[in-house]
Amino acid sequence: MNAERQVPAAAAGPTPRDRANALRLLAVDAVQAANSGHPGAPMGMADIAEVLWGRYLRHNPGNPQWVDRDRFVLSNGHGSMLLYALLHLTGYDLPIDELKRFRQLHSRTPGHPEFGETPGVETTTGPLGQGLANAVGMALAERLLAAEFNRGAHTIVDHHTYVFLGDGCLMEGISHEVASLAGTLRLGKLIAFYDDNGISIDGEVTGWFTDDTPRRFEAYGWHVVAEVDGHDPAAIERALRAARAATDRPSLIACRTVIGHGSPNKAGSEAVHGAPLGAAEVAATRENLGWTAPPFDVPAPIARAWDARETGRTLERDWRERFAAYEAQHPVLAEAFRRRTGLDGHALLPADWIGRANALLRGTANETAVATRKASQDALNLLAPLLPELLGGSADLTGSNLTNWTGCRAVGADGAGTYIHYGVREFGMAAMLNGIALHGGWLPFGGTFAVFSDYARNAIRMAALMRQRVVHVLTHDSIGLGEDGPTHQPIEHAASLRLIPGLDVWRPCDRVETLAAWISAVERVGHDSGPSALLLSRQNLPALVVDDALRLRVRRGGYVLRDAEDARAVIIATGSEVALAVEAAAQLAERGLPVRVVSLPCTQVFDRQPRAYRDTVLPPGLPRVAVEAGVTDYWRKYVGLDGAVVGIDRFGASAPAADLYRHLGLTAAAIGDAVADLLA
Numbered sequence: 309m310n311a312e313r314q315v316p317a318a319a320a321g322p323t324p325r326d327r328a329n330a331l332r333l334l335a336v337d338a339v340q341a342a343n344s345g346h347p348g349a350p351m352g353m354a355d356i357a358e359v360l361w362g363r364y365l366r367h368n369p370g371n372p373q374w375v376d377r378d379r380f381v382l383s384n385g386h387g388s389m390l391l392y393a394l395l396h397l398t399g400y401d402l403p404i405d406e407l408k409r410f411r412q413l414h415s416r417t418p419g420h421p422e423f424g425e426t427p428g429v430e431t432t433t434g435p436l437g438q439g440l441a442n443a444v445g446m447a448l449a450e451r452l453l454a455a456e457f458n459r460g461a462h463t464i465v466d467h468h469t470y471v472f473l474g475d476g477c478l479m480e481g482i483s484h485e486v487a488s489l490a491g492t493l494r495l496g497k498l499i500a501f502y503d504d505n506g507i508s509i510d511g512e513v514t515g516w517f518t519d520d521t522p523r524r525f526e527a528y529g530w531h532v533v534a535e536v537d538g539h540d541p542a543a544i545e546r547a548l549r550a551a552r553a554a555t556d557r558p559s560l561i562a563c564r565t566v567i568g569h570g571s572p573n574k575a576g577s578e579a580v581h582g583a584p585l586g587a588a589e590v591a592a593t594r595e596n597l598g599w600t601a602p603p604f605d606v607p608a609p610i611a612r613a614w615d616a617r618e619t620g621r622t623l624e625r626d627w628r629e630r631f632a633a634y635e636a637q638h639p640v641l642a643e644a645f646r647r648r649t650g651l652d653g654h655a656l657l658p659a660d661w662i663g664r665a666n667a668l669l670r671g672t673a674n675e676t677a678v679a680t681r682k683a684s685q686d687a688l689n690l691l692a693p694l695l696p697e698l699l700g701g702s703a704d705l706t707g708s709n710l711t712n713w714t715g716c717r718a719v720g721a722d723g724a725g726t727y728i729h730y731g732v733r734e735f736g737m738a739a740m741l742n743g744i745a746l747h748g749g750w751l752p753f754g755g756t757f758a759v760f761s762d763y764a765r766n767a768i769r770m771a772a773l774m775r776q777r778v779v780h781v782l783t784h785d786s787i788g789l790g791e792d793g794p795t796h797q798p799i800e801h802a803a804s805l806r807l808i809p810g811l812d813v814w815r816p817c818d819r820v821e822t823l824a825a826w827i828s829a830v831e832r833v834g835h836d837s838g839p840s841a842l843l844l845s846r847q848n849l850p851a852l853v854v855d856d857a858l859r860l861r862v863r864r865g866g867y868v869l870r871d872a873e874d875a876r877a878v879i880i881a882t883g884s885e886v887a888l889a890v891e892a893a894a895q896l897a898e899r900g901l902p903v904r905v906v907s908l909p910c911t912q913v914f915d916r917q918p919r920a921y922r923d924t925v926l927p928p929g930l931p932r933v934a935v936e937a938g939v940t941d942y943w944r945k946y947v948g949l950d951g952a953v954v955g956i957d958r959f960g961a962s963a964p965a966a967d968l969y970r971h972l973g974l975t976a977a978a979i980g981d982a983v984a985d986l987l988a
Contacts, residue, residue, distance in 0.1 A: 322610045324541040327362060328354040329597050330397060330606045330614065332570050335389035336593060337603040338410035338417070340584045345411060345419065348567040348580040349387030352538070353472060353503050356563055359544040360470060360501070361394050362613075364552075368620030369399035372427045375649045375748065376627050378467045379430050379446045383439025384474035384503065385420040386582065392417045395428040397606065397614035402427060404604055423746065423774045431746050432774050435766055437480030438739045440500065443471035444486040445743020445752075447498035447558070448719070448728075452699070453749045455724040457645050462634040464627070464645065467497070468552070474503045475513050478521060485736030490558045491529030494721040498558040499551045503538070505567040511578045522562050531559040538563030572596045648697045648749045656833045658694055665827045669859045674819045677848040680883070681783040683822035684844050685710035691826060692716070695751060699744060701728030702755040702781075703737050708846075709755030709783045734760045738767030738780065745776040751830065753779035758786075758798040758843055761805060771839040772810035778839040779829045785815065785843040786937035787972065788884050793962030798843075802882075803942035805841050806911060814910045815843040815936075817886035820853040821909050824862040828913060845884050847965055852886055852907070865913025866925055872902035877983050878926060880906045880934040880946055885974065889935055892979035903983060904930075908946070931986050935979050937969075952982045 335350035360380075367377045382391045389410065396402045402416060409415035416426045420434030430446070433439035447469040454465035477483055490498055502521060506513055522534040531554035533547040544563065551559035568580030571593045585593060594600070601607055606614075635642035646654040658664070668690050678686075692698055692713050701719075702711045712727055719725035730737040737754045744752040761768065761782050771778045787797045806813045812832065814825035822844070829840035852869060853859060861867040870890055881889035889905045896903050906925055908914055914922065926932065932951040934943035940955035947953060956972050969975060 322613045324355070324358050324362070326610050327613055328358040329570070329599055330610050331357060331390060331393045332597065333594070333599050333601070334393040334396070334407060334604065334606070336585060336590055338389050338392070338407050340587070340590055341408055341603070342411040343584055345389060345584065346386040346582045347389070347585060348505075348507070348582070349384055349474060349503060350390035350393065351569050351571065351575075351580070352505050352565040352567045353387065353390055353501075354569070355539045355541055356472070356501050356503075356544055356565075357390055357394055359541050359548060361398060363545065364548060365470065366467060366623050367398075367428075367616070368624045369395075369428070369617050370620055371624060372400065374624045374627070375651055376465060376467050379443070379450075379469040379747065381431055381433065381439045381443040381446070381469070381471040382421055383433055383443070383471050383477045384436065385433030385439060387472075387474075388417070388419065388421050391421055391429065392426070395426065397611065399615050399617035399620070400428040408604055431743065432770060435770065436474075436476040437478075437482040438742075438767060438770060440471055440473050440477055441482055441486040441736055441739030441767070442743035442746060443469050443498060443500070444490045444495065445740035446747040447490070447495040448493060448740070449744045449747035449750055450497060451495060451723045452719065452725065457641055459634070459638055459641070462630070462637065464631050464634050469498050471498070471500045472503065473500055475506070475508055475517055478502070478519070479517055482735045482739060485733040486740060487525060487528050487530070489731065489733065489736065489740075491525075492721065493719070494529070494556055495558045496555040499548070500558070500560050502560055502562045503565055504562050505565045507567045507576070507578050507581060509578060509581055522560070525560040529557055531557050532562065533559065534562045536561055536563045538565035539569060570597045644696070645749075650748065657831065661831070664694060665831075666860060669820065669823060669827065669862070670856065672820060672823055674851045674853055677850045678819055679846055679848050680816050680818070680822045680844040681708075681710045681846060683816070683819040684781060684826065684842060685713060686819065687823045687826040688713035690823070691830065695830065697749065697751045699726055699728065699750040699752045700755075701730050701737065701753070703730045703734045703760070704732045705756055705783075708757070709781055711753070711755035711781050728754075730754060734763035735767060738764035739770070741778045742767060742771050742774065742776055745771070745778050746774070751777060751779070753781055755781035755783065757784045757796060758782035758801050759784070759796050761801055761841070768805070768811065768839065768841070769808050772808050775810060775837040776839060777829075777832050777837055779826075780839065780841040781844065782841055783844045784846045786845065786884055787956065787960040787968045787974075788845055788847040788937065788965045790846070790965040790968065791962055794959040797960035798938065799956055799959055800939045802843055802936065802938045806942060810838040812838065812840040812910055812912045813843065814840060815883035816909045817881075817883055817907055818849055818852045820859055821862050821907070824859075825909065828863060828910070843883065847884065849884055850887050852890060862907075862909065863913075864917050864921065865910040865915070866906060866908040866917075866922075868904060868925055869907040870905040872897065872904060875902050875904040875930070876987055877901070877931040877933060878904045878906055879979060879983065880908050880926070880932060880943070882908055882936050885935045885937055888974065888976050888979060891976035892983070895976055895980045896983055899980070899984070901984060901987060911946075933979065933982050933986060935974070937974055952986050954979050954982050
C-alpha cells in the first residue's frame, strides 16, 4: 500500500499560497486572452489543487500513460484552465504558448478538457456529473485489476482516483446514480473534492439547490469530511489525510470556497463564473494577491517548486523495479498485465487474434432459429476464454439482456469479479463504462433495453468523442418485443444512434452476424478505436448465414446474402427484417421479378469499405428498397430519392409481435409490393 505521503514535501521557498496564486493568475490570464472561459472555479479551487497536486498526487509528467499513476478527473470541466495550469506547471508537454492559445482552433487547451488532445487529461469533461461517473468507473477498474493481479507483497496496481466536482455536477441526476453505487461497492480509493461555493450560472444556488450534501453522501455510505475551509491548506490536508485513511469506503471532502477567490470586486458572484474578469479587474486581482509578474509569467522559484518531473520519474522507476520483481515471480500474470494494459506499447489483442476470431466465425453452428440476444450470450461464452478482460454488466436486466456468461463472477464490495450489477442506472452505467475503458486493463460492456439508450445517450456520445472501446448491448430492439407496448418499443433509436460519429451500430440478423458484431467490437483498437452498440432481438430469428463463404464477409458490415441472376432490384435489410427480405425475394421470384437481398448489419463498417466493394454489393443504378422496423428517413442515403423504404414512422402498440408486424405493414408481401411498384 502506498505510504501516507505520496510525494516529498516541498522544499522551503514559495508558500502554498504563492503556488496556488500561480494557478489562479494563469487561469485569469488565459481566459482574458481568449476573451472566453470560466475563471471562477480555477480561482476558487486553486488552494485545493495545490495541496493535492503539490503533495499527494502520484504521477509522472514525462509519461502520462504510466499505468499505476493516480487518476485525476476535473468533473466541473468548465474550469479547464485549472487543469491546464497544473499540467503546465508540473512539467507535462504543455508549453506556455498553449495556455496563451486557450480555446483557439487546434490548440491543446480546448474550452473543456478533451482526452487525447492534452497530455495528462484523463477524460473529456464538460457535461456535468459525467466526470464523477468516469471517476467511479476508474476507481472500480483499479480495485478489480488489483484483485486480479496483485499477489502478496507484489502490489503492481495501487493508486487512487481523485475527482473535483461542483454544485452543477451534484444537481445532475447521474451524480446520484454513481455515488450510490460507489458507496455500495465501497470504493475506498475514490476521493472527491466538492467545490461548495454556492454559485452557478444563474446566481446563488439557494433558490434551486438546498440539498444537505454531506448527509446525502453519508446516506450513500461515503466517508464525509464536511465544512472544510477550501482556502486553508492545512485544513485541506487534514481532510485529505482522513479521506485516505478511510479505506473501506469512498470519501467526499466538502470544501467551502469563494468562487473567483482573489478578485476584489467579483469574487463570490456569478459574474466571475463564465466570463473574463476584464482588464481592470485583472489588474485589481493582481494587486489584491500581491502578484507582480506580467501575464503568463510564473516567477522561477514558484515554477521550480511546482516542477514534478524528477519526482515523477522516481515514482515510475520505483514501480518498474517492483514490476520486474513481480514478473520474476509471476511471469504469466505479468505478460497478461502487459497485454491488457498496453504496457510499453504491448498489443491489446491476444496473439493470433484474427485467426482465432475467424475460426470462431467459420466453426459456429448456425442451423436453428435463435434470438440475437441469446446469440450474443453464446458469443460471450466463446469469447470469454480468449478475453479475460471482459467486464460485463447490465442495468438490472441481466435475465433479459443475457449479458452474463459461464464463469463470470458478480462484482461486490469484496473487490473481485467480472460482472457488474449496475441496478436501474442506465446513464450512470454508460458513463462508468467510459471510466473503466479510460482506466485500462478491461474491455467493458453493459446492457439495457434499446429504448433506454436515450437515458444513456450522452455518455454513449462521450465514448465516441473519446474513441473508447466500450460495448453497449441493447436488446429488445424493435416492435418484435411485443406486448410491453410503445414505451418499450424502439422506433427512432437505431437511426438516432447511427447519427453519433464514431459509434458502430450493429443490428445482426442471426447467430453468425451476432458473433461477427462482437468480434468487430473487440477489434476496435488503434486507429479504429471507438464504441459499439449491438441492437439485439427479443424474438427468435431464423438462421440465414448458412453459406460458409459468407461468414467472413459479414465483418465488412454489408454483403450480398441472396443473389439472383439478372437481379432487377436490391432489397436492403437489417436484423429481424432480413428474414422478411429473403421471404419477399422468394415471392418476387415467383412473380418473375428476380432481386438481390443485401444484409447491412452495420452501416458504419460498410461505409468504411472501399468504394469498389460497396459498388459490388449495391450496384449503382440498380433500384433499391430498404426495410427496417424503425423510422425510414435514415435509409434514404442508401436507396436515394427514387428508392423506397418500408419501415415505421409512428409509435408501436401493445400486442403480440406477429400481430404488430402485420398491423404496421412489415410483411414480405408489403416489401414485395414496394419492389414491384418501384419497377412498374
